[in-house]
Amino acid sequence: MYSQQETAKLQELTDRLLAGTKDHPFKKNEIEQLRDVLRFHEYRYYILNDPLIADFEYDSLYKALEKMESAYPELITRASPTQRVAKGLTKDFATVQHLVPMLSLENSYNADDLLDWDRKARELSGTEQIEYCAEPKFDGASISLIYENDLFSRGATRGDGVEGDDISTNIRQIRSVPLSAKFSAYGIQQIEIRGEVLMTKKNFRMYNDMLAEQNLPPLANPRNAAAGTLRIKDPKEVGRRNLEAFLYHVSYFTNTDEHTEINKALRTHSGCLEMLWELGFRSPQKERKILKGIQAVIDHCHEFEKHRDDLPYEIDGIVIKVNEIALQDKMGMTTHHPRWAIAFKFKARQATTKLKAVEFQVGRTGAVTPVAKLDPVAIGGVTVSSISIHNEDYIKEKDLKIGDSVLIERAGDVIPQIVKSLPELRTGLEKKIFFPKHCPVCKSELAKEEEEAVWRCINIECAAQAVERIIHFASKDAMDIRSLGDANIRKFFELGFLKDIPGIYQLPFDQIAGLEGFGEKSIGNLKAAIEASKQQPLHRLIYGLGIRFIGETTAKVLANAIDYLPDLKDKSLEALQNLEDIGPKVAGSILKFFQVSDNIKMLHELEKLGLSLKSDRNTKATSGSLDGYTFLFTGTLTKLKRSEAEEMAEKNGGKILSGVSSKLNYLIVGEDAGSKLEKAKKIPSIKILSEEEFIRLVNK
Numbered sequence: 001m002y003s004q005q006e007t008a009k010l011q012e013l014t015d016r017l018l019a020g021t022k023d024h025p026f027k028k029n030e031i032e033q034l035r036d037v038l039r040f041h042e043y044r045y046y047i048l049n050d051p052l053i054a055d056f057e058y059d060s061l062y063k064a065l066e067k068m069e070s071a072y073p074e075l076i077t078r079a080s081p082t083q084r085v086a087k088g089l090t091k092d093f094a095t096v097q098h099l100v101p102m103l104s105l106e107n108s109y110n111a112d113d114l115l116d117w118d119r120k121a122r123e124l125s126g127t128e129q130i131e132y133c134a135e136p137k138f139d140g141a142s143i144s145l146i147y148e149n150d151l152f153s154r155g156a157t158r159g160d161g162v163e164g165d166d167i168s169t170n171i172r173q174i175r176s177v178p179l180s181a182k183f184s185a186y187g188i189q190q191i192e193i194r195g196e197v198l199m200t201k202k203n204f205r206m207y208n209d210m211l212a213e214q215n216l217p218p219l220a221n222p223r224n225a226a227a228g229t230l231r232i233k234d235p236k237e238v239g240r241r242n243l244e245a246f247l248y249h250v251s252y253f254t255n256t257d258e259h260t261e262i263n264k265a266l267r268t269h270s271g272c273l274e275m276l277w278e279l280g281f282r283s284p285q286k287e288r289k290i291l292k293g294i295q296a297v298i299d300h301c302h303e304f305e306k307h308r309d310d311l312p313y314e315i316d317g318i319v320i321k322v323n324e325i326a327l328q329d330k331m332g333m334t335t336h337h338p339r340w341a342i343a344f345k346f347k348a349r350q351a352t353t354k355l356k357a358v359e360f361q362v363g364r365t366g367a368v369t370p371v372a373k374l375d376p377v378a379i380g381g382v383t384v385s386s387i388s389i390h391n392e393d394y395i396k397e398k399d400l401k402i403g404d405s406v407l408i409e410r411a412g413d414v415i416p417q418i419v420k421s422l423p424e425l426r427t428g429l430e431k432k433i434f435f436p437k438h439c440p441v442c443k444s445e446l447a448k449e450e451e452e453a454v455w456r457c458i459n460i461e462c463a464a465q466a467v468e469r470i471i472h473f474a475s476k477d478a479m480d481i482r483s484l485g486d487a488n489i490r491k492f493f494e495l496g497f498l499k500d501i502p503g504i505y506q507l508p509f510d511q512i513a514g515l516e517g518f519g520e521k522s523i524g525n526l527k528a529a530i531e532a533s534k535q536q537p538l539h540r541l542i543y544g545l546g547i548r549f550i551g552e553t554t555a556k557v558l559a560n561a562i563d564y565l566p567d568l569k570d571k572s573l574e575a576l577q578n579l580e581d582i583g584p585k586v587a588g589s590i591l592k593f594f595q596v597s598d599n600i601k602m603l604h605e606l607e608k609l610g611l612s613l614k615s616d617r618n619t620k621a622t623s624g625s626l627d628g629y630t631f632l633f634t635g636t637l638t639k640l641k642r643s644e645a646e647e648m649a650e651k652n653g654g655k656i657l658s659g660v661s662s663k664l665n666y667l668i669v670g671e672d673a674g675s676k677l678e679k680a681k682k683i684p685s686i687k688i689l690s691e692e693e694f695i696r697l698v699n700k
């Protein structure tokens with residue numbers, strides 16, 4: 001898309017414009033240069049995944065363009081990078097007709113299916129050996145885009161294949177879809193392109209984490225997340241979800257001259273993909289392969305399946321297409337699918353099974369979670385027999401009944417989920433799921449807060465909660481006392497050997513020694529693991545306390561903000577909210593925990609038993625390349641988890657600060673950085689780095 005020369009020129013222009021953002025307002029005739037530069041950097045970031053400037057530099061250029069456009073509104077164009085942002089909400093999506101019906105694909109599952117298909121293809125086309133183009137079968141939501149006179153003019157969902165919904169405003173939010181593209185260079189005035197909108201696995205995980213934080217059930221897979229997002233009526237929210245698009249098929253174009261050299265390129269499918277890539281689209285580029293004959297295709301499919309999980313997005317197979325468009329035309333199509341393409345489906349990660357019963361489990365916060373017990377079924381090498389069904393609303397929404405056939409899915413590394421029930425397979429014997437009114441363990445009445453979907457046991461003494469709290473405290477990401485294990489904790493609790501968290505450090509080993517399976521060696525290991533946990537850093541202890549909404553990252557922020565854990569009881573709601581990433585909900589939860597005197601008593605008990613409640617923030621190892629330097633992270637990091645980035649800095653001798661001040665050496669800015677960045681810009685001694693620059697600094 002951009003030659004080396006053009007890249008160098010645009011980078012030079014970037015530097016000049018960046019310098020300009022500080023010194024003087026731009027001139028009217030610089031507006032198009034600003035746009036060119038922004039488009040170039042969007043391409044580097046969203047298509048190539050290889051940015052050349054820091055996010056905040058992009059932001060300052062973007063803001064400069066916004067400023068110019070508000071000063072000279074007559075110069076705004078539809079394809080300006082600022083024009084992705086929509087004003088207001090979408091009412092209803094209009095129904096629109098596709099220029100060419102969006103057909104589906106025939107499926108194949110093994111080598112024999114492909115051999116059969118190839119035989120028919122050779123017969124139909126009258127060719128001895130066919131050249132195929134193989135590319136991933138992207139597992140997202142299907143879209144079609146129209147460009148007219150080099151401008152994006154419409155984006156639609158697949159719908160019934162003939163008509164879909166006009167989702168142009170939402171498509172404009174997807175940064176890898178160019179708002180303008182020079183199709184005229186190929187003699188094309190109007191073109192319709194098909195593709196798939198995806199949510200990467202990483203963004204999907206972040207999205208589900210966000211749902212979990214709000215006590216909402218997760219989505220089953222990135223495909224549902226992408227399809228759901230495309231239907232949202234708030235385009236800004238669509239923008240926040242960071243969708244991506246792969247374009248893989250040119251379905252229609254008006255062509256001026258068939259005989260030019262350029263149009264020869266469009267005589268093959270791979271040539272069309274090449275054109276899309278050249279024009280700045282994300283089309284399968286590294287991901288596609290030209291293969292001669294079906295055996296090469298079969299080998300490629302098997303090889304690709306092995307590496308399926310290495311991709312940052314989900315794919316569910318390979319699509320094989322006859323590469324010559326003339327041959328495609330000769331082969332034609334059925335009413336459902338083209339005869340010149342086939343999908344090779346990877347091993348399913350979905351399966352149907354029976355929902356046999358529902359059990360209700362009580363968690364450490366008292367939340368009562370229904371768990372579906374299933375007829376065991378293998379999906380992608382794992383046998384699934386029980387799945388959380390989250391809450392009462394979820395059961396209603398999915399229309400689940402005991403005895404139902406259900407479709408379940410294990411997408412990549414996501415915990416298996418029920419995708420849907422299959423009511424068409426009901427026999428009439430299915431039973432409604434009744435949510436209990438009382439705690440299944442302590443029998444006290446359950447309660448539900450107004451804005452919540454979760455029923456809770458609010459009896460502090462509830463045995464189930466006590467056990468779950470101990471299990472969480474000992475878990476891998478908290479105090480990491482692995483040899484204690486869930487089963488032992490339950491057993492010790494039942495036998496009265498362990499009733500609360502401090503009890504871990506007072507276990508009656510003389511009595512445990514009498515239990516079956518507890519020899520000298522295992523007791524020795526257990527003792528050592530418990531003893532070792534006393535040295536865990538404070539943030540792990542804080543996380544282990546299981547305070548609602550306090551995940552690992554917030555626990556680190558808290559550990560860094562205090563000298564002595566019980567001091568948190570004296571912090572005000574405002575003081576807590578001033579800490580990084582702590583909003584009113586989290587601050588309220590911390591306050592609530594530290595206001596309960598029994599909780600403070602428990603902390604002092606732990607202290608007496610040999611655990612430290614002091615922050616280790618001043619005693620961290622300070623040896624490494626970042627020795628003596630201070631760091632602060634702001635905005636959303638895209639490559640590392642915040643906690644990982646902080647750990648990286650600390651491991652190399654750096655120190656994490658909680659706010660911007662002249663003591664700060666480095667501010668690392670992620671996406672959507674806000675006030676901290678603004679404040680840091682006013683202190684000249686602070687170096688502002690992008691995430692990539694930070695990683696480079698650590699690796700130096």
Ligand code: IVH
Nearest residue numbers: 103104105135136137138142248249319338
């Ligand atoms: S080509 C006329 N290529 O799979 C041929 N489809 O199960 C149009 N899909 O409806 C389709 N990746 O939504 C094509 N590389 C790819 C694809 C792909 C995913 C989807 C597409 C299609 C569905 C069929």
